[in-house]
Amino acid sequence: MFLRNCWYVAASDHELIDGKLLRRTLLEDHVLLYKGESGKIIALNDRCPHRGAALSKGGMEGDSMRCMYHGIKFHSSCWGIIAVYLIVALVFTLIGPVR
Numbered sequence: 001m002f003l004r005n006c007w008y009v010a011a012s013d014h015e016l017i018d019g020k021l022l023r024r025t026l027l028e029d030h031v032l033l034y035k036g037e038s039g040k041i042i043a044l045n046d047r048c049p050h051r052g053a054a055l056s057k058g059g060m061e062g063d064s065m066r067c068m069y070h071g072i073k074f075h076s077s078c079w080g081i082i083a084v085y086l087i088v089a090l091v092f093t094l095i096g097p098v099r
Contacts, residue, residue: 002027016041023056032056036063042076 004027011022011033022033023046030046032055040063046056053069060066063076 010043019060021056021060023054030054032065034060034065036060036076038063040076044074044076048072048074 008026010024010026010031015022016033016035018035018037020034024031024033032044032046034042036042042063044055044065046054048055048067048069050067050072051069053067055065055067055074058066058068061073064073065076066073
């Protein structure tokens, strides 16, 4: 059992190198951490809500991640509005604020 409404250390700054995708399990949830092209630290749920594919296996595009399964693009600046090559969906994947 974990307290969910608290701050936890997910990674040190030296682990978040530009372009490196860091997958962690925090409070029994799979989380993807990375530093986007803007230098912003981003934390996303490491599962695509469509088929459960790991976003960490996809590709980083700027500050966003693209799922390797269907090409769904998860924007880090909003709560999961996505750009998709062939389908359109609304999902919620952002974990929360990162400091």
